[in-house]
Amino acid sequence: MNNFIYDIPTKVYFGKGMIEGNLGNELKKYGKNVLLTYGGGSIKKSGLYDRVKSEIESAGLKMFELSGIEPNPRIESVRAGVKICKEEHIDVVLAVGGGSTLDCSKWICAGAKVDFDPWDFFSEKWADLNGALPLITVLTLSATGSEMDAGGVITNLSTNEKQGRIHHDLYPKVSFLDPTITYSVGKFQTAAGSADIFNHIIETYFTREDGMYMLDAFMEGLMRTVVKYAPVAIKEPENYEARANLMWTSSWAINGFIGMDKRKAWSCHPLEHELSAFYDITHGLGLAIITPRWLRYCLNKDTLYKYVTYGVNVFGIDPSLPPERIADLAIEKTSEFLTKTLGLPGSLSEIGIGEENFKIMAKKACEGDVIDGFVPLRADDIVKIYKMCE
Amino acid sequence: MNNFIYDIPTKVYFGKGMIEGNLGNELKKYGKNVLLTYGGGSIKKSGLYDRVKSEIESAGLKMFELSGIEPNPRIESVRAGVKICKEEHIDVVLAVGGGSTLDCSKWICAGAKVDFDPWDFFSEKWADLNGALPLITVLTLSATGSEMDAGGVITNLSTNEKQGRIHHDLYPKVSFLDPTITYSVGKFQTAAGSADIFNHIIETYFTREDGMYMLDAFMEGLMRTVVKYAPVAIKEPENYEARANLMWTSSWAINGFIGMDKRKAWSCHPLEHELSAFYDITHGLGLAIITPRWLRYCLNKDTLYKYVTYGVNVFGIDPSLPPERIADLAIEKTSEFLTKTLGLPGSLSEIGIGEENFKIMAKKACEGDVIDGFVPLRADDIVKIYKMCE
Structure with a gap:
């Protein structure tokens, strides 16, 4: 710690x-x-x-x-x-x-x-x-x-x-x-904003550093808040409870409190920043597409435990299932939430982005070296993640 | 809200x-x-x-x-x-x-x-x-x-x-x-301090005001943190993880963040303040004795729902049980945690306090009127709670 x-x-x-x-x-x-x-x-x-x-x-x-x-x-x-x-x-x-x-x-x-x-x-x-x-x-x-x-x-x-x-x-x-x-914020912006909030917590939560349990518990609560209220705000734009919960969660997802004891770099954000720098897409939409693929790419026997607490405590997956199954379900549920539930496009091809710039974007995202985050990512890793997003 | x-x-x-x-x-x-x-x-x-x-x-x-x-x-x-x-x-x-x-x-x-x-x-x-x-x-x-x-x-x-x-x-x-x-803090003070932290969250969590879900989720996480780490700190005084989690939780239990959208008065604290004003006992010990009795006293059909989320999300009680059963179990688990697990005396008689001042303490606790908290408490209610603590 x-x-x-x-x-x-x-x-x-x-x-x-x-x-x-x-x-x-x-x-x-x-x-x-x-x-x-x-x-x-x-x-x-x-x-x-x-x-x-x-x-x-x-x-x-x-x-x-x-x-x-x-x-x-x-x-x-x-x-x-x-x-x-x-x-x-x-x-x-x-x-x-x-x-x-x-x-x-x-x-x-x-x-x-x-x-x-x-x-x-x-x-x-x-x-x-x-x-x-x-x-x-x-x-x-x-x-x-x-x-x-x-x-x-x-x-x-x-x-x-x-x-x-x-x-x-x-x-x-x-x-x-x-x-x-925020009552007048439309469905798409509400969805993209919620994906942004959700990803800020994911970026902090998924780490292999020893962090504080009380902060992990807070992050799980923040993620449950987004999962619970983003669909409500999309369906009922003037629902005060939903708008208030999303608003205060947006602040606490990134003001520093939840990640102060962490040192590792964020991963999805540099990958997305290249997408929106090249194609001027909405930041939250880019994150919604990248996040589940990045989670899938980083899953291995050393990182598995983090997916298990995430799946159980955020999506209520049955803790008695085998850990690998919990991890799979957690990634599926993340993907389902960020695309189907929020109503966002689920792939780069759906928004007209092809592979033409994957290599140059990957190199820029890791500044020619490595993103030292949850799992270290070099340019060839990043290209693979972009390809998973196609 | x-x-x-x-x-x-x-x-x-x-x-x-x-x-x-x-x-x-x-x-x-x-x-x-x-x-x-x-x-x-x-x-x-x-x-x-x-x-x-x-x-x-x-x-x-x-x-x-x-x-x-x-x-x-x-x-x-x-x-x-x-x-x-x-x-x-x-x-x-x-x-x-x-x-x-x-x-x-x-x-x-x-x-x-x-x-x-x-x-x-x-x-x-x-x-x-x-x-x-x-x-x-x-x-x-x-x-x-x-x-x-x-x-x-x-x-x-x-x-x-x-x-x-x-x-x-x-x-x-x-x-x-x-x-x-805090490695050198002894078992009793660690236990009493943890009871104090736990009660600060209880006082804010148990309210009938519409609060924010994201704050309730944070409070549940803070309470789970105390339940998880207080026994570790008592058993292994030099466990950094336990001491760190308790320390940062103590600050966030009462710095105002979790209860800013609430207006209702705290209840256990005024009752305890009279105990320690009259008998100079350790504040956290007084709270450990009062808290489960106060919870029991305030349970009724209008307040039941709050005990259910508390029991399920803090103590992991099976949500498929009948609500009344969950509430009973939640109070039992609170009492067990604050006394048996923490190793604190569980009644006023165990620390040599009799009923001689109950009436005058009750009157002072509500300032001769009412504590307008989770459930409004007048002097005769407070005397009953003190008696439950005997």
Whole structure:
């Protein structure tokens, strides 16, 4: 069991109507000039834009805007945000959206504090990260957990690269989680978001390190929560109980708590990041396709025990069955949940992706070496997993 | 489901040897004058005193001391600590001990910031709490969760009163949780501490409010953790896995996370506080005696469903049994765990407590009115529960 430092500073307002009377007060603690960041126009249609604007105005703050942040947010949006922050002396960034808007805003906050191009954070300038503007978020989609974690992923389409890093300065100061805001999230995004949450827990749970039982038990509970409530949210979009459980689970799946005593790398995420960097697909959809194949590929006599506790404690498989049978069933149930139950495409061919880039993507995913995760994966392993996804 | 604000600011260094190289750095962020608080001499015998002192000295800080803080810490110790803080211009308090030392130190930190007697925090002066000195803790006993919560309980023997309150300013800034420090905790204290942890979860879990499934699942995992590891720690005091799981569970059982969406009062704690206020018994022991009787008393057709999920998910009772049978078995297993398995006395008579004060204790426990918890308890209900404990 590894030592760790627990230090999650994000304050969360959770529940219906918590924005009103609280958002303005939190923003004005940090200054006068607010940069509001968001994606497409959906927050205008839903009325959320007006609610947020009204809070900013009531608090007597000055609002600037950056809209149009893309799914798989691009470095160009980060640059545009940094420019506004510098020119307008922004004191605090308010990100209203899902993981893409939040991730992009994190790097805007960091980019505003340095004089080099923010893409350089992902290479030689990492050590020069110099704090970040305070970030406050209003979450509109339960998925990435960006609302309570310290990481963000950015795409550079000019180089087909998708890069992410984690730094304590990138934790949002405050996040507003109102489950009713996610009522308008459609079936596909609800499904893909749930697959994302589920995979974050899988990536942490499947390890061969000695971890803490109490954390494994928490992870099993989080996975059962997704299995229980994702189908409900898809069927009944305005089910508060389902939306609330998914929302709080999305935060705790990745805020660091469940994996602080672990050191091993994640595996499905680097494989998926290449898919969405090359084909701009929805991240959660890519994970839904990869996860069960990766589980199948990593199953062997040394890893079997982990599949057994997973199958029994997450899917309620009969513990008296032979371990190999439990593992098989667990993988089948994972696949069934992520595709049939969530209603997501189950293979790369279904979304029009062929094997043309498997080798180059595999090499990039392991950075030419190895992903040192649950089972070490080299480029030829990764190609095999991509082929299983065809 | 109630709205809530999640805001737990405590930073935790978890693991073997984390004090060295970190404690001094954390202390000196807050100033130069450190008040070290502790209980009896056990930290001198174990070498912990020297480890802590060495960190303070290496950081170039000036150390003052308050020792002799009692189990069920008394208001006189708070007053003594406040006096030192004021006279010596203390910048930061370092509490080294279990829940008693930590609770006492919290009120020292608050008392140092006001000019009235700290006992008045528990009555007319509560609203005048005016911040608190920063508190850093080194935990020596897994039990109360005081290392990561915002509450503290103080005893006034002159009035037979035990009072506790919660305030955000009372969260420790930093806590050091090194499971190896608890290797020297004896069987009785390990058992009583585990009963305390277990009861904190019970108090939150048994509610008739609609809570979040993901939190219930976490609570069930925490309870299973205590059931699994408390007997191991009692049998093998130097089992790192057991001590680590109990330690991190103690923090999460009461830091607020599991119960933020709940509003109902706790029940066993006020009943126990009267016992230890009148008889100065170990808090966890009192809880071990009260908990199964309280569960029995609260069982009725409206509350039955909660006993069923508890029995099935914590003790693995066969879900196909009739609900009433599951509830009975769950209470029996709770009683068996808290007494036989933990090796604690199972009744008030075994520890020499008779019925002479039941009525006055009951009246005090409900403050002359009602404890509005899982099942509302008035004085006559409480007397009945005390009698069940005889």
